[in-house]
Amino acid sequence: MKLKTLTDKEKLFARLYVDNMFSNETRTNTDIAIAAGYAKESAHQRAYELTTYKLKPHVYMHIEELKEDFRIRNQVTKEKHMARLNEIHDMAKQKGQLHTAMNAEVYRGKAAGLYVERKLIANKTIEDLSEEQLEEKLQKIEDDFGVRRVKDETE
Known part of the structure; x- marks a missing residue:
């Protein structure tokens, strides 16, 4: 038609x-x-x-x-993203906004793959604690809640 x-x-x-x-x-x-x-x-x-x-x-x-x-x-591509960050960096630098310019530069580096962010997450379980660490935690609980343990006669 x-x-x-x-x-x-x-x-x-x-x-x-x-x-x-x-x-x-x-x-x-x-x-x-x-x-x-x-x-x-x-x-x-x-x-x-x-x-x-x-x-x-x-x-x-x-x-x-x-x-x-x-x-x-307006599709975001790596090239357009990098160019836009460079443009923001240059504008911020011209205006004396060094913190903004630095942030734009860091984000450009991240987009280019120059930075690798690593996060270490340590999840300790009660089995991972030593006897001394367990005693410290129990003492803290007693102090925080005003609770006293009943001592076993065999100890």
Whole structure:
């Protein structure tokens, strides 16, 4: 099926619609239609039509293409991540924000695999403790809770 050519208003609506999807400030589809140049009185209806495949397939498909383009452009790759950290490092350094610049540099190193983080988790069980350590722990419990052990007569 050959799709109809988009008008300038339709192109603008599609761009604003996709920009709105991925921005922090959210506008209604009606507001987007008004911003694209549609009359205020019919903007709600135009927005509905422009986002409905059955009514305006050429606009709907253009919106989908713009969304996919956005996803591809903003996909996080190691190279883009490293470049962005370098950019942050340089901006921070220019502003004299050495702590931020240093952090960006450390994160670049981590992303490049220059650092290896190791964590040692030691879980000792009661069987791993010496008799002396056990006595210390029992004494601490007695002191903390005001409890006294009853000594065995055979000791």
